[in-house]
Amino acid sequence: MTNKRQKKSGAGFFLFLAVTLREAFRAKSNRQMSSMVVFRQILFTGYEALPLISFLALAIGGLVILQGSNLLQDFGQGIWVHIILVTVVVNELSGILTALVVIARSGTAISTELGNMRVRREIDLVESFGISPIGYLVVSRILGVVIATTVLVLYFNLVAVLGGWLFTRMFNQLDFRTFISGFLSVLKFSHVISAVIKSICFGLIISTVSTYQGLSVQRASTEVPQRTIKAVVISIFAVILVDMLITWLFWVLL
């Protein structure tokens, strides 16, 4: 006889990933996946993070323009400011900074919540109903985090561009339409696709690592902060590595 939990502990993360993928792909017919959990996750990861993301995006967009303007003063600003905005903000910072915010808020929250659920035997309770904890608790959270992260990255880019324009106005009376048309002339479709792909990957990484670490708690409440720290560290490493990989792939292919 092979026990479900025995299988899980034996092969670790990759088995967890395989089970999660299986549960996710049958999500349509999966009564275990809770739309309420998905909705609450989007609300927490996405909506409640908007003030912080807005502040960061405005500041970053503005600072990039500020630094760029200083550098390019002698050469005339022209198109180079927009190129810097697209290259630095849209291509890199929006994804990375949003991912860091999602790790700090949602990754830690998910890991802690699931860890505490394990300690309080709530996971056992779900299993005793015959409901898969991965289908009910993990897939729903992964879906929520991926949707929220993708929307947040797009939102970050929009606000950063707005921040860039606001700071540009400090140096010259550039109207918004001119600024945006200059920005759009530099922005390529591949930049948007790259940002979207990165955000989906970041959302997947953060949610999968956090749920796995949370469910890896055994019995002691002291394990919860340890697992949460592990989730944060692994998520940061993985996000940066995947970011480099995707950037390299786009650089090679396009």
Added chain:
Amino acid sequence: MIVKFDSVSSRAGLCNFSLSIPLDQVTLLYDPSKIFSASILRAMLGLDEIYSGNIYYDGIDLDQYFADGVQTSKLGYVFDEGIMLSNLSLQENLLLPLHWVKPELDTAQSDALISHWMELFELKLDLKQRPELCRPGQLKLLGFVRTLLVNPNYLLLDDPFYLLNKLEREILYRVIKQLKASYPMLIASIDDEFGAGFADAIIDLSSFQDNFSY
């Protein structure tokens, strides 16, 4: 139905444990230590990590027996503590297994079922509140309500009177006496006096102490 433990060793402490337990009656697992019997119940539900050996339900392997994923309608397990999902309201907690087993039930039918069992257990609670606002005894009785809502084939009760005050114990005793006629039960208990007056059969786990590592 007979559940058979065949040389089972588990993470929770069972060591080469073999026993046949009849489920079609009221059977009491008398265990002064409490944790031995709890390990048996957990292993029966597939909640424990089994290192070796097998558990059979009328000759059917445990994994196969629960392969359809609706074990709560087969074995209704009431935990020793009133465990509830803390991120859900009491009502959402009660409805979770009910909607899983009987998705066809509409809101009115579900509410009627909940009201019936709440009345039987004399529970007057605002079901919109979160579990942390309730007393342990109330949560424990709600655990009974949640299990009985799905009308399981067998009841597995882990130390049913644990955490209850005197009044709640009396209510629970009255209810399970009523349920005795319609539900076969397997009860893990540290109270042999209760078992002597209530159960059809008592299995004294004291004689299996070599098969459990504390």
